[in-house]
Amino acid sequence: MSGKLFFFNPTCEMAVANAQVSYMPPAHLAKFETDLEFILLYLGDRKDCIWVRQPIPDAFKRHLDLMGWSYPLPISQLEDMTYSQLALTQLSPWGWSPAVHKKFEQLKGLMDQSWYLNPLSIWKPAHRSLLSRLTGQQVAQLVKESGIEAKGLLAVPGIPERINSMRRLTELERDLSSPILLKTPWSASGRGLFKIRDRNENVENNRWVLSKLKQQGFLMAEPFLNKLQDLSFHFEITNDTISYLGTTFFKSDNDGRFSGCFIGTPAIANMTDFLLSEAIGQAVQTLQQAFIEMHLSARYQGYVGVDAMLFLNDEGGVKLHPCIEVNLRHTMGLLNLFIQKRLHADSRGFWEIKQVCDSEAADTPLARDVVMRDGRLVSGQVALTPPPTDGGFMAVMTLTL
Incomplete structure (x- = not known):
């Protein structure tokens, strides 16, 4: 038996921008990664593993079993893996970076030789631009x-333009006919954005614009x-x-x-x-x-x-x-496709990432008003990740008939 090893590092773009193998995300983003890491359980099954920072709660395991969902083995050290699971075919982090390569350096020797055909199996400087x-x-x-x-x-209204200097930014603002969206080269989930709404935005004195241009070397500009x-x-x-x-x-x-x-x-x-x-x-x-x-x-x-x-x-x-x-890289949209495979074809609804306080997390049921059909979930409210300790982030899905 062989499978994938998943790891949730949605700050991978920031790690690429940082370019250091020692990169550590800011505390609030590290909390986001820890609280939501079990969302990767839906990408695999029992032949796979997921590297986690915390043990999976027993109550959440029972919850997954009641839904009838198979899932990867959560591990935090090699000793947690069975002999058969040591024959991995693929390291599968959320996204690649020098830091994640360093983290799993010891596991590369366990990979099937076919994994080394992947151009990202060894980090190269050119990958920074690619990502x-x-x-x-x-x-x-x-x-x-x-x-x-x-x-x-x-329609593609405008090709994103690479902005290398503040001079070019001020020219864009001066000639503005419609709002422009600035984006950092490396960011994810809607972070790293700045909107130039009109000619009075004064981008040349904006602290965010100045700092990001200095940190990442250039910005991308496109029509809003x-x-x-x-x-x-x-x-x-x-x-x-x-x-x-x-x-x-x-x-x-x-x-x-x-x-x-x-x-x-x-x-x-x-x-x-x-x-x-x-x-x-x-x-x-x-x-x-x-x-x-x-x-x-x-x-x-x-x-x-x-x-x-x-x-x-x-x-x-x-x-x-x-x-x-x-x-x-992996994305929440991809994850959504895998989640939908576990649901009844008639299911309709929405799942969201919520920020909850400690008391709200403690009072959140793992499942409520659940309706199954043909062994698959049709409607109800279901926690996709465990309620966070001391408050934080969790994913909750609500389905209706």
């Missing part, structure tokens, strides 16, 4: 050049769109295939930070005459072709999540922007 927003810029350019916009459903709905496309790249895994609809807060995923397709305003399924099909095909043209499989193998957006253009028409972000 930045520059890859998304390249994909957007290829999609734009493909001519797909002529079919009328997809009139969003209707966030969604994402998910792929798996091997050395010879690019497989489409599915589409997820998700929600982000007013600051652009990820907050949760929909089970199924949500109701979306202004979509009466828009051919959503056809647009998704066009986007998936065009993205796959872009990955081929840029020879991505020679530099990266694993999961790819491409954030997209349904938006209103200047004429009030609905368009699908197929490549807002390209994430060469």
Whole structure:
């Protein structure tokens, strides 16, 4: 028997930006990683393992068993693994960085030889650029050049621009005709964003802009769109295939930070005459072709999540922007696809990441009003991660008939 070893490090982009093998996330993000690490249980089954920072609570194990969900073995040292589980085929952190390579240096000797065919099995300086927003810029350019916009459903309003100097930023602000979104090269889940709303933003004196430009070396600038709905496309790249895994609809807060995923397709305003399924099909095909043209499989193998957006253009028409972000790592949208495999096909709802105080966490039931059909969950409220000790973060799913 062989399987994967999962590890939850959603601060991987920050670790790449830091570039040090000793990188440690800030305390509040370290708390986020610890509280939510068991969300990776839904990516695998009993042949797999998940490296954790804390023991899995007995009550949460019973909860998973009652749902009928198999899951990876939580481990925090090699001695926790059975003999059969030592034959791992893949190290599978949330995302790669010099720090995570250092963390699992001792485990690389346990890997099946096929794992070393992965270009990310050994960290190289070129991976820093690969795992930045520059890859998304390249994909957007290829999609734009493909001519797909002529079919009328997809649109790439502007290719993200690399900003290397404050002088260029002040030029953008001076010539502004519509809001611009600034993004750091390495960030995730809606972090590392700054909106230039008008010509009076005074970016040249903004502390956030100045510090991020100095820390990361450059920023990316792109048009700010009139969003209707966030969604994402998910792929798996091997050395010879690019497989489409599915589409997820998700929600982000007013600051652009990820907050949760929909089970199924949500109701979306202004979509009466828009051919959503056809647009998704066009986007998936065009993205796959872009990955081929840029020879991505020679530099990266694993999961790819491409954030997209349904938006209103200047004429009030609905368009699908197929490549807002390209994430060469695990994503919450990918996780959503795996969660949905465990649910009944009729299930509809939403799961979210909540920040809860100590008393609220203690009073949160692991399951409430659960309805099963054909051995699968149809409706009810279910905790996807254990309630955090001393308050913190947890993931909760609510399904309705």
